Amino acid sequence: MILYFSGTGNSLAIARKIAETIDDQVMPLNDAVLQDLTREKRIGFVFPTYDFNMPPAVRNLIPRLKINTASYVFAVTTCGAQAGNSLWTLRRLLRKKGIELAYAHKIRVPDNSAIAFGRNPNEQVWKFDKFANRLEQILDDIKAEQHEMHFAWWGPIGGLMGCSFLENGMLRTFHPVVNEDKCTGCGTCARICPMNNITLNAKAAIGDNCTICLGCVHVCPHQAIRINGREALKERQYRHPDIKLKDLIKR
Ligand SMILES: Cc1cc2nc3c(=O)[nH]c(=O)nc-3n(C[C@H](O)[C@H](O)[C@H](O)COP(=O)(O)O)c2cc1C
Ligand code: SF4
Ligand code: SF4
Incomplete structure (x- = not known):
């Protein structure tokens, strides 16, 4: 099961592509917390990065999920440029539940927050072509149930950027x-x-x-x-x- 959170469809589109590739289904994370997912052999997370971290709402949903610790768990975050600490945060939250994140990657897509700065996200659709190979790689990796973590450690900089003061x-x-x-x-x-x-x-x-x-x-x-x-x-x-x-x- 691929669990997603999406405001403008980037994460939903990626979640659907993954589901198509591995013949699985997508489910909004908000619905997933109401389900028993312990029989799922694979659990995927697809969500946007906000402020170099997981969206606050997504972070709050993770502890409520019922997932089997033996599932193959993977994650993809969609972002305009930098995923910061978002995948680390997911790994930390899952570990608290005794679940190990097996695979994680980010994919660059149009930045929907550009509208808040007077810029146009539609001018960034070139990213679909530029990062098409990356997406193919992610799909192949997930299909093969690879164990690989593709994210940089942002350390104190990421921690500072994602601190509650800036987030608020x-x-x-x-x-x-x-x-x-x-x-x-x-x-x-x-x-x-x-x-x-x-x-x-x-x-x-x-x-x-x-x-x-x-x-x-x-x-x-x-x-x-x-x-x-x-x-x-x-x-x-x-x-x-x-x-x-x-x-x-x-x-
Ligand atoms: C409030 C907000 C903060 C964002 N912060 C980041 C960020 O820190 N780094 C980044 O690369 N993209 C950032 N973005 C861009 C989104 O991660 C990106 O557009 C994402 O694909 C949106 O996903 P969705 O279409 O599934 O909602 C931000 C977007 C929003 C709305
Ligand atoms: S920006 Fe806020 S109010 Fe608007 S759709 Fe997203 S969560 Fe809802
Ligand atoms: S804010 Fe826009 S979408 Fe929402 S009810 Fe008003 S006109 Fe419709």
């Missing part, structure tokens, strides 16, 4: 804000939010349980959700090209 700052800075003048109350954002953190009355309201996946910012058909004080311009809204809106909804 990031969560505050990137907190999405609804522009009520533009919001039509269509509900698209609420349907895709992986944290169930958006409520709808006449307008969308974003709660306090945001893990800043930026999914809502990227999907709003009226560009009514601001990020880091910036309007989400339509041309800067991003979703992995293989992932449809409905793929992000049913989870």
Whole structure:
């Protein structure tokens, strides 16, 4: 079983490719904590890197999973450039459960947070071609149940970058804000939010349980959700090209 977390589809697309390669299935991590996965011979994790670490929400889900210690466990993190400590963090959290991460790698994809800095993630789709070989290698390795850890030790720098002080700052800075003048109350954002953190009355309201996946910012058909004080311009809204809106909804 391949467990994933995804705001804009990069991680879901990779999870699906792995599932296709090893003839397995994908499941959102939020659903996985409600299941008994102890009979699964293989468990994969695919999730984005945020702030050089695992997304806070994903970190909180790992301790709740029911997994067999004898399973072949692998992980892939999607990131714009640097995965920092994210795969180390997963290894540490799994070890606390008596589970050894057998294989881990990162893959570079368009950085969906570019929209928060006034840049366009769609201008980074060249990464799909540039890192296609890396993805093929990852798929082959996982199929062969390789035991290899492909990540650099970021040590104190990674620790500093992922410290709670900076992380809380990031969560505050990137907190999405609804522009009520533009919001039509269509509900698209609420349907895709992986944290169930958006409520709808006449307008969308974003709660306090945001893990800043930026999914809502990227999907709003009226560009009514601001990020880091910036309007989400339509041309800067991003979703992995293989992932449809409905793929992000049913989870
Ligand atoms: C809040 C936030 C922080 C991010 N931090 C990093 C980072 O530290 N390093 C990096 O390479 N990419 C970073 N990214 C980019 C994402 O890891 C990347 O776009 C990922 O593939 C998104 O996955 P998804 O489409 O499955 O949601 C960040 C994205 C967000 C939204
Ligand atoms: S997707 Fe946009 S327009 Fe629709 S409810 Fe959410 S913020 Fe409002
Ligand atoms: S409120 Fe928006 S950014 Fe926050 S978790 Fe939900 S979809 Fe992601």
